[in-house]
Amino acid sequence: MTLETDDYSSMKRRLILRDTLTFLSLTLITVVLFAITLFLFRSFAAHREQLAQRWSDRGQAALQSGHPDQAIVALRTALSYAPGERSYELLLAQALGDAGRYEESYNYFLVLWETQPGDGFINLSLARLAARKNDIQAAVNYYRASIYGTWEGDGTVRRREVRLELTRHLIAHHDLSSARTEILIAGGNAPDDLPLNLTLAALLEQADAPRDALHYYQKILLQHPKDEAALAAAGRLEYESGNFEEARRLLEQAIRENETAGSSHEEIAPDIRLMFDHSERILALAPSNKLPPVERVNRILKARDIAKKRFSSCNAQVSAASGLASPLQNLGSKWTDKEAALSRAALLKDPPEQDATMKLIFDTEAQTEKICGAPTGDDALLLLLAKYPKAMEP
Amino acid sequence: MEKLPTMAERKSPGPNATSEEMIARIAPGREERVFLLLSIFIGVISGLLVVSFRMAIAWLSVLLLGSSPNPHQPRLLIVPAIAGMVIALLSRYVFPNVRGSGINQTKAALYIHNGYISFRTVIGKFLLSALAIGSGHSLGPEDPSLQIGAGVASLISRRVGMSKEKLRIFAPIGAAAGLAAAFNAPISAILFVIEEVIGQWSAAVLGSIVLSAISSVVVARSFWGAEPMFRIPAVTLRDSRELLAYAVLGVVGGFASLIFAKSLSYLRPKLRSQPQWSQLFQPALAGLLVGGIGYFGLTQVMGAGYEAMDQAMHAQFVWQMLLLLALFKIIATTLSFSSGTPGGMFAPTLFVGAMLGAAVGSFEKLYFPHLTGSIGSYALVGMGVLFAAFLRAPLTSVFMVMEVSGNYSIVLPVILANTIAYLISRVLQPVPILEQFTHQDGLDLPSMEEQREESNLHLEDAIQPVTVPVLQGSDTLEDALKALTQYPDANADTAVLIHCSDGLWYTARREELEALDYKPLSETIAPTVSHIDVPVRTLAERLGPERTPVLFPDLPLSSALPHFQRWPLLPITNRAMRGSLEGVVSLQDVLNRYQRH
Numbered sequence: 001m002t003l004e005t006d007d008y009s010s011m012k013r014r015l016i017l018r019d020t021l022t023f024l025s026l027t028l029i030t031v032v033l034f035a036i037t038l039f040l041f042r043s044f045a046a047h048r049e050q051l052a053q054r055w056s057d058r059g060q061a062a063l064q065s066g067h068p069d070q071a072i073v074a075l076r077t078a079l080s081y082a083p084g085e086r087s088y089e090l091l092l093a094q095a096l097g098d099a100g101r102y103e104e105s106y107n108y109f110l111v112l113w114e115t116q117p118g119d120g121f122i123n124l125s126l127a128r129l130a131a132r133k134n135d136i137q138a139a140v141n142y143y144r145a146s147i148y149g150t151w152e153g154d155g156t157v158r159r160r161e162v163r164l165e166l167t168r169h170l171i172a173h174h175d176l177s178s179a180r181t182e183i184l185i186a187g188g189n190a191p192d193d194l195p196l197n198l199t200l201a202a203l204l205e206q207a208d209a210p211r212d213a214l215h216y217y218q219k220i221l222l223q224h225p226k227d228e229a230a231l232a233a234a235g236r237l238e239y240e241s242g243n244f245e246e247a248r249r250l251l252e253q254a255i256r257e258n259e260t261a262g263s264s265h266e267e268i269a270p271d272i273r274l275m276f277d278h279s280e281r282i283l284a285l286a287p288s289n290k291l292p293p294v295e296r297v298n299r300i301l302k303a304r305d306i307a308k309k310r311f312s313s314c315n316a317q318v319s320a321a322s323g324l325a326s327p328l329q330n331l332g333s334k335w336t337d338k339e340a341a342l343s344r345a346a347l348l349k350d351p352p353e354q355d356a357t358m359k360l361i362f363d364t365e366a367q368t369e370k371i372c373g374a375p376t377g378d379d380a381l382l383l384l385l386a387k388y389p390k391a392m393e394p
Numbered sequence: 395m396e397k398l399p400t401m402a403e404r405k406s407p408g409p410n411a412t413s414e415e416m417i418a419r420i421a422p423g424r425e426e427r428v429f430l431l432l433s434i435f436i437g438v439i440s441g442l443l444v445v446s447f448r449m450a451i452a453w454l455s456v457l458l459l460g461s462s463p464n465p466h467q468p469r470l471l472i473v474p475a476i477a478g479m480v481i482a483l484l485s486r487y488v489f490p491n492v493r494g495s496g497i498n499q500t501k502a503a504l505y506i507h508n509g510y511i512s513f514r515t516v517i518g519k520f521l522l523s524a525l526a527i528g529s530g531h532s533l534g535p536e537d538p539s540l541q542i543g544a545g546v547a548s549l550i551s552r553r554v555g556m557s558k559e560k561l562r563i564f565a566p567i568g569a570a571a572g573l574a575a576a577f578n579a580p581i582s583a584i585l586f587v588i589e590e591v592i593g594q595w596s597a598a599v600l601g602s603i604v605l606s607a608i609s610s611v612v613v614a615r616s617f618w619g620a621e622p623m624f625r626i627p628a629v630t631l632r633d634s635r636e637l638l639a640y641a642v643l644g645v646v647g648g649f650a651s652l653i654f655a656k657s658l659s660y661l662r663p664k665l666r667s668q669p670q671w672s673q674l675f676q677p678a679l680a681g682l683l684v685g686g687i688g689y690f691g692l693t694q695v696m697g698a699g700y701e702a703m704d705q706a707m708h709a710q711f712v713w714q715m716l717l718l719l720a721l722f723k724i725i726a727t728t729l730s731f732s733s734g735t736p737g738g739m740f741a742p743t744l745f746v747g748a749m750l751g752a753a754v755g756s757f758e759k760l761y762f763p764h765l766t767g768s769i770g771s772y773a774l775v776g777m778g779v780l781f782a783a784f785l786r787a788p789l790t791s792v793f794m795v796m797e798v799s800g801n802y803s804i805v806l807p808v809i810l811a812n813t814i815a816y817l818i819s820r821v822l823q824p825v826p827i828l829e830q831f832t833h834q835d836g837l838d839l840p841s842m843e844e845q846r847e848e849s850n851l852h853l854e855d856a857i858q859p860v861t862v863p864v865l866q867g868s869d870t871l872e873d874a875l876k877a878l879t880q881y882p883d884a885n886a887d888t889a890v891l892i893h894c895s896d897g898l899w900y901t902a903r904r905e906e907l908e909a910l911d912y913k914p915l916s917e918t919i920a921p922t923v924s925h926i927d928v929p930v931r932t933l934a935e936r937l938g939p940e941r942t943p944v945l946f947p948d949l950p951l952s953s954a955l956p957h958f959q960r961w962p963l964l965p966i967t968n969r970a971m972r973g974s975l976e977g978v979v980s981l982q983d984v985l986n987r988y989q990r991h
Binding site for chain 1: 424428431432435438439442443445446449452453456461462464550553554613617621625701704705708709710712768769770
């Protein structure tokens with residue numbers, strides 16, 4: 001009995017010892033295997049990192065040198081070694097777009113967007129691609145998301161640039177009131193920077209907001225009174241809104257600034273010079289109310305002669321072609337009235353007749369333009385005056 | 395050729411048998427405890443090996459195909475061909491058991507070789523599969539990982555000296571660990587092993603399988619990180635009309651899996667029936683052809699193809715290209731696998747599924763832009779579809795998609811598409827591809843699909859109405875015998891049911907009752923009781939304490955079989971009312987029912 005118990009105990013001890021040794025060996029093997037795997041894995045991971053970096057550098061270089069197809073291959077390779085690496089993914093999406101694979105690029109950016117819907121750059125890229133696809137509303141939405149999105153570095157500047165890009169998009173698609181709002185918001189947050197203000201003013205012009213644009217140019221001129229571009233643009237706006245006197249002043253100054261800038265400076269635009277000439281001529285022609293009565297009447301008589309000649313030539317042209325046109329017939333009867341042939345003295349005595357004569361002149365220029373085409377020379381300037389009769393007021 | 399132990403060897407009692415008995419006597423619960431602990435070790439070691447295996451594939455790929463394999467690189471043609479030649483030589487002369495994917499080999503280890511997978515096979519599988527996949531053969535690393543895990547389990551369990559019964563069970567435990575580490579998805583791996591290797595849920599191994607799979611995934615994630623295998627884009631199903639598109643995907647996937655399976659089941663036996671010398675060149679030729687596909691433009695089909703799957707999931711291909719990739723992947727995988735190159739079918743199946751799914755998704759986006767499903771979600775469902783239809787693992791396929799995506803909103807499309815694809819595949823290809831491979835290899839492993847769908851018979855399926863005499867246990871023997879005279883057909887063999895007072899039943903033959911009549915009372919009751927003291931005894935008392943077993947209609951039909959040696963007829967009683975008779979079954983009834991099944 002005792003012998004059996006001893007045997008039993010010794011076997012049990014041996015079994016425990018065997019199991020302990022087995023598990024110790026297993027633990028040791030596991031630890032050694034883990035260490036070896038870890039060592040290999042670190043080397044493997046480092047190698048993959050190097051490969052990813054190398055291919056990403058190649059991709060970036062190809063992208064910068066204008067070879068987006070090569071960049072795509074390189075960046076895809078880089079991503080195979082560093083899956084999910086954000087910067088590579090962004091570059092790849094960009095390269096796809098640059099290579100003209102807009103649909104792929106759009107889809108790629110969309111996938112990136114799903115994980116980072118607030119990223120400014122991704123939203124901007126999506127906006128550009130949506131605009132290219134002519135998906136106007138989607139583009140606007142992405143532009144707005146980009147403006148309110150996150151940006152690395154100087155977010156304020158990037159957001160303003162995106163807003164201006166959105167403005168251009170809106171202008172291109174004739175949503176001018178939204179464009180104007182965006183420009184005004186951009187301007188409200190913008191620093192007093194000359195090129196920026198010039199851009200904002202130019203965009204306001206394109207957004208059919210000349211008054212706002214003029215306001216911006218005036219703001220610029222307050223700080224930079226000799227800025228040629230601002231002078232020219234403001235002069236043009238004044239001219240186009242019928243403020244010929246102010247236009248002449250600004251345009252003259254612009255031309256003077258251009259001339260003083262020297263020959264190395266770019267020549268002023270011909271249309272600015274022409275506008276200046278026209279302004280001068282209009283001011284010389286216009287029978288402004290602030291002129292002395294004699295001078296005013298003289299100008300009215302001169303304008304009446306010009307308009308009458310225009311009527312006669314247009315009338316002859318129409319008669320030669322197809323008989324008398326009815327609007328001109330009506331106008332012709334006015335020209336044959338005695339009021340249309342009042343003398344200087346009569347006009348001087350009767351200021352209402354002065355206005356009636358001016359109305360006849362303006363009607364003539366307007367109607368002959370419709371029938372005989374756009375006038376030239378002084379007729380054209382009288383027509384301009386007809387459009388802005390307030391130019392004759394003091 | 396290394397010799398594997400057969401079932402006969404497994405059955406024959408060896409010297410181990412006595413030592414096993416001894417150990418069982420000394421430490422009764424030892425094996426169960428060791429079993430669980432070993433499962434963890436198997437999981438950890440399998441995880442480490444699978445991490446190394448994947449590293450080896452990636453390293454070899456860079457080394458052999460360059461860091462950026464692109465079309466028109468001559469090495470795309472040369473490398474897979476030379477690698478194929480090396481693989482053929484090594485698998486012929488050094489590692490003879492490494493051909494194939496690894497799933498059937500693991501099943502064979504479980505059902506034929508007593509859980510035995512040699513160390514040489516593990517090494518061979520590791521090296522040759524890594525070389526094949528790394529050199530561009532269109533195969534995947536998951537199935538070899540499964541076999542590597544099973545091999546590790548086999549090796550460890552043999553060294554520790556587990557019982558033969560346990561040795562067998564270790565193979566699926568290691569398989570789950572290997573697959574879980576390779577796929578970074580423990581639940582899918584566990585389900586796959588249960589669905590495809592073991593064939594049925596077994597509480598005995600489930601705990602160990604879970605332990606090993608989780609351990610291996612923890613190890614794998616400590617290296618690769620916790621990210622899932624694929625970067626899954628947002629998956630949504632907002633419009634129920636989209637289910638139609640998923641149904642279309644199910645149909646497309648079902649037919650694609652059919653083409654895939656048909657081409658494999660055609661080419662593989664054709665190539666295997668070629669002369670031995672020509673089989674040495676088959677992997678090289680397959681490598682050349684697969685390399686040719688890559689050389690002329692579709693490098694994505696080479697290797698496992700995870701990057702291409704990722705790209706498809708992130709909408710980087712147009713639908714025409716996606717269909718082209720799916721088609722050429724089927725061709726490339728058929729060539730690589732049929733040539734006997736070791737490597738798995740998982741990754742190619744997922745690849746084809748992802749491409750088809752993304753193609754359907756892209757098509758839908760193009761022509762039905764109002765539907766909101768992302769291309770990624772279609773690709774993901776496509777993977778599940780092919781998995782269900784080609785590998786015939788419908789349960790795993792659903793859980794795989796959910797586990798990989800981490801999104802349960804996709805479950806409805808997955809179930810819909812998978813079911814359609816699975817049904818198409820089943821109807822048009824009744825024998826699953828893995829089963830076909832086993833038949834081609836001359837093996838006869840159990841069909842997991844049949845096992846899964848086998849309807850278990852119950853006692854209620856064989857139950858018959860009571861037509862035999864029913865007596866009360868409270869009657870006297872004389873009354874009982876008198877009552878039996880009312881049954882003129884009853885002969886000596888006729889069974890009689892006796893309802894005893896304790897609610898239980900006793901089945902006796904008539905001759906047994908008649909024998910009681912001649913037996914002195916003292917023989918049927920306790921010998922200490924005096925004959926003179928005992929009054930007239932009831933029938934139940936004379937029959938003694940023994941009763942027929944209590945059986946209910948819902949019990950398995952097989953549960954009745956052991957009792958027919960003792961009892962001629964078994965009463966089936968109601969669970970709700972003790973002793974209430976539902977009917978009876980005889981051995982003949984049971985056999986008749988089995989024969990009808």
